[in-house]
Amino acid sequence: MRTLAVLLCLNCAAIPYVVGSEGGRPRGVGPEFAKFYKDATSFTCISNPSISLSISQVNDDYCDCPDGSDEPGTSACSYLSPLSPHTLAHQSNAGVNTTLALPGFYCKNKGHVPSYVPFEHVNDGVCDYDVCCDGSEEWDHVGGTKCEDKCQALGKEWRKQGEARQKSLGNAGRKRKELVAEAGRLRKQVEDRIQSLGTEIEGGELKVRQLESELTEIERKEKGKVVRASADKEMGKMGVLVGLAKQRTEELRNALTRVKSERDSSRSRLQELEGILSTFKEEYNPNFNDEGVKRAVRAWEDYAARDKGPEPDAAHDRDLDAFTKSDKENGLDWEEYESDDEESDTEVLYAFEAYLPSSLRTWLDQKLRDLRLWMIDSGILAGTAPSTGESKGVTDAKNRVSSAKKDLDGLHKSHREHQEDLEKDFGLDDVFRAMKGQCVSTDSGEYTYELCFLDKTTQMPKKGGAHTNMGNFVRLETIVVDEDVPPNGKGLGSGERVAMKHENGQHCWNGPNRSTMVVLACAEENEIWKIMEEEKCVYRMEVGTPAVCGIGGEGKPAPAKDEL
Numbered sequence: 055m056r057t058l059a060v061l062l063c064l065n066c067a068a069i070p071y072v073v074g075s076e077g078g079r080p081r082g083v084g085p086e087f088a089k090f091y092k093d094a095t096s097f098t099c100i101s102n103p104s105i106s107l108s109i110s111q112v113n114d115d116y117c118d119c120p121d122g123s124d125e126p127g128t129s130a131c132s133y134l135s136p137l138s139p140h141t142l143a144h145q146s147n148a149g150v151n152t153t154l155a156l157p158g159f160y161c162k163n164k165g166h167v168p169s170y171v172p173f174e175h176v177n178d179g180v181c182d183y184d185v186c187c188d189g190s191e192e193w194d195h196v197g198g199t200k201c202e203d204k205c206q207a208l209g210k211e212w213r214k215q216g217e218a219r220q221k222s223l224g225n226a227g228r229k230r231k232e233l234v235a236e237a238g239r240l241r242k243q244v245e246d247r248i249q250s251l252g253t254e255i256e257g258g259e260l261k262v263r264q265l266e267s268e269l270t271e272i273e274r275k276e277k278g279k280v281v282r283a284s285a286d287k288e289m290g291k292m293g294v295l296v297g298l299a300k301q302r303t304e305e306l307r308n309a310l311t312r313v314k315s316e317r318d319s320s321r322s323r324l325q326e327l328e329g330i331l332s333t334f335k336e337e338y339n340p341n342f343n344d345e346g347v348k349r350a351v352r353a354w355e356d357y358a359a360r361d362k363g364p365e366p367d368a369a370h371d372r373d374l375d376a377f378t379k380s381d382k383e384n385g386l387d388w389e390e391y392e393s394d395d396e397e398s399d400t401e402v403l404y405a406f407e408a409y410l411p412s413s414l415r416t417w418l419d420q421k422l423r424d425l426r427l428w429m430i431d432s433g434i435l436a437g438t439a440p441s442t443g444e445s446k447g448v449t450d451a452k453n454r455v456s457s458a459k460k461d462l463d464g465l466h467k468s469h470r471e472h473q474e475d476l477e478k479d480f481g482l483d484d485v486f487r488a489m490k491g492q493c494v495s496t497d498s499g500e501y502t503y504e505l506c507f508l509d510k511t512t513q514m515p516k517k518g519g520a521h522t523n524m525g526n527f528v529r530l531e532t533i534v535v536d537e538d539v540p541p542n543g544k545g546l547g548s549g550e551r552v553a554m555k556h557e558n559g560q561h562c563w564n565g566p567n568r569s570t571m572v573v574l575a576c577a578e579e580n581e582i583w584k585i586m587e588e589e590k591c592v593y594r595m596e597v598g599t600p601a602v603c604g605i606g607g608e609g610k611p612a613p614a615k616d617e618l
């Protein structure tokens with residue numbers, strides 16, 4: 055493909071259309087160089103003003119100027135290309151500027167965009183429509199070459215594509231704004247979470263401190279115990295008593311529930327029976343001399359007249375209901391007594407304070423305990439040997455402390471992760487934050503390739519089989535590219551581009567771990583344009599995304615013309 059470097063894109067609207075000798079410009083001279091060719095009799099080499107020629111030497115198909123400026127419309131000076139070896143004459147001429155003064159042969163391309171064709175293509179017998187759609191560079195019709203003017207048709211198509219591209223770029227710019235807004239929302243979420251985690255951490259630390267001092271207090275009291283349960287946690291007398299009382303209460307409650315239910319059933323049957331007999335007494339026929347019926351009626355009247363005992367008492371029933379509720383609902387927490395290590399069996403059962411009035415008993419009890427603890431703390435009295443095992447109270451308190459510490463560690467970890475996330479590079483405006491986890495894929499050869507933004511690239515055989523990791527996202531980079539942009543706009547173009555480096559993918563047999571460089575360019579949709587394996591297991595993806603529109607010249611209106 056011909057290099058585009060020599061093609062200058064000009065602002066066609068500002069250029070008067072003069073080609074060849076028309077309008078006073080010799081053939082091949084672009085409007086911006088017209089001023090050098092104004093003299094009707096002589097011509098001065100552009101970069102070597104000391105060399106003056108007759109005007110007839112311009113475009114006479116012989117290269118006179120060291121900078122080639124006397125042959126703007128022929129290929130006579132094309133050997134002056136920077137890639138060509140210089141002639142001996144020029145080499146010996148120290149201080150002479152031999153760099154081409156003109157960018158190429160000027161094609162007016164009316165109906166399209168003017169451009170310059172490299173001099174070596176002038177009159178080479180090939181129509182260079184991609185750069186010179188009017189075919190004017192083949193003006194000598196070498197070998198009968200006739201290049202028709204295709205500028206109208208090509209220009210129309212080019213403008214159509216240009217408009218579509220502009221529209222698409224507009225949409226892409228709007229999408230980027232949306233992404234940036236979304237990224238801002240996500241960032242705010244992280245910041246808010248960091249703040250709430252800070253508060254939770256303060257609370258967690260306070261809780262740990264409280265539980266630790268609670269544990270210390272429990273352990274201190276533990277030391278002061280006179281009697282402890284044995285190491286195998288066998289129940290003491292108090293425990294046995296509590297167990298029996300609990301069991302007995304349970305039996306009584308069950309029996310009471312059963313008796314109450316039987317009573318309710320009998321009471322309702324009695325009411326039903328009394329109703330039947332009362333109706334019978336009202337409705338029987340006394341004129342029938344049936345001695346059995348009369349006796350039954352009299353018996354009913356006697357029964358009805360008798361005192362029936364106490365009426366059902368709602369308050370009494372409420373009491374019964376309350377009795378049948380669980381002990382806990384009635385304020386009796388057996389577990390408290392079963393696990394309460396503060397009071398030793400001996401203390402509760404045999405302590406003499408138990409026989410004292412309640413207020414005095416509490417006061418005295420406290421004083422004795424304080425004294426005992428003080429003596430242990432001061433080393434006067436030995437504490438209870440810890441070797442006899444840990445009480446449930448201490449174990450529970452330790453568990454509470456360790457669980458609170460675990461929660462706190464979790465909060466610290468989460469806080470750290472959120473903080474790191476906030477410091478990560480998500481690109482200009484944090485835009486890639488909004489694309490995390492989004493994936494795009496495309497088929498190429500025998501594989502489908504997938505890119506998951508800020509995550510990894512993957513190679514998947516179309517026929518099925520194991521997927522290959524082509525690299526995990528490491529960081530964003532900026533790289534310089536210089537590539538053609540096809541008419542559909544799906545290309546990297548030239549300049550700095552944002553790239554995503556992926557490393558440490560699946561190991562390549564006899565090669566490195568797979569890696570992928572993903573180079574991004576502005577586009578309306580996320581799309582993989584191209585995938586190449588540049589070296590064994592070293593891949594490069596060219597990807598379009600709205601995320602990079604407007605960054606480093608990206609997404610600005612395309613240059614007037616790269617290729618026709």
Ligand code: MAN
Pocket residue numbers: 513522562563587590591
């Ligand atoms: C697989 C693919 C290729 C790679 C070779 C290396 O076939 O991952 O891209 O070149 O392995 O052995």
